[in-house]
Amino acid sequence: MGDFIIDFSNWIWDMPMLVLLMGGGLILFIYSGFLPFRYFGHALKVVRGKYDNQNMPGQISSQQALSAAIAATVGLGNISGVAIAINMGGPGAIFWMWMSAFVGMATKYFTCSLAIMFRGKDTSGEIQGGPMYVIEHGMGPKWKPLAILFSVAGVLGLLSIFQANQLTEVTRSVMLEPYGLDNGESTKWILGILMMVAVAAVILGGIQRIAAVASKLVPFMVILYFGTVLLIMFQYIERVPEMFLLxxxxAFTGNAVMGGAVGAVMVIGARRAAFSNEAGIGTAPMVHGASKNNEPVREGLIAMLGPFIDTVVVCTLTAFVILLTGVWETSENNGVQLTLQAFEMGLPGVGKYLLMLAVLVFALSTMFTYSYYGHKCFNYLFGAEKANYYNYFYLVTIVAGAVVSLEVVVSFIDGMYAIMAIPTMISTIYLAPKVKAATKDYFARMKGE
Structure with missing residues (x-):
């Protein structure tokens, strides 16, 4: 079964998914008139709350929506995912992660604008947003099979098994193995159960509690991680230009991949960027669709900051630590273990504990938000009265994620993400003219104020 999951993931993430996400994102980037670059400053004003109105329909503020979305994206994809990208595709994979992020900003802008533009209601009458509602209400009932496909893949692909797996690994390496407290498989089960209990305390309180916790955790974890990484980079500051050029x-020679396969480097970079910032996958529109906002363009502007923060800033910092310390050339470790080795080399004695704390906050915050995404998909498929059953399924799979192998976990999530991207990108490109018209109208009104 594990081999089938790995083979399926590798097959679906071949060139078609690269064309769909990066090619589709590039089309949206150009079609928007390079909006992410032109209105980046305005997006910052919006996210600072200048235009907030708590009387608007929705469940959370736009700032909380961004915090919750970043809590899901700025996570172990930035710590483990970057290490996996470098291990598989070499330093050049980071360049293609950057390119994916820039086009991903346009994708996020369109998908999250549509999430407000075409909101729906669940069976309890609660306002909801996300690709499934965009497809049904924006494209029409005949397209509903696409909405169902997205939701089924979301129920399975938005489990936090990757976070559980990597948090288990780093806890064992840093806190248990050095002191002879690691008992192998039994330790994994115990850690999985402890994570399940911690996550249950938050997610069973609904999106308001998830957003409240995320809005407090996100600034803390970003500051902590930035500070630690900058300390390490300062020690190797003279090598930064060299690593940047590398x-x-x-990226254009593929020297770190067998045979100099540039195409393979592009695929690896795009694949890891998709897991990291989720642009085009359809997750962020679900939480941005719950925002108290009736201006689709404003929500899209806020959302487009996500890939920039996640990939261009946070992933780059992780990559530089791994490259500057040189562990990527000498170590057989992968995932969080490779990043852990880099932090320990950069800050001997304390680096691994600082990363341990960052991983703990990153992983838990992502687990909280992913539960909401899967809950929304389950809600759409089976109705609001049954949606809470998903939380219990979600909690049980945290334990499963703690005990299975990293390769199977990554391949399973990658495969489900690819399936989710198909209906998301089809609906986004199909409805892009409506966002373009709303954009023109919005900025015309802004000039008149």
């Missing part, structure tokens, strides 16, 4: 050179 990333660019390897």
């Amino acid at each position: 990333i660019i050179e390897d």
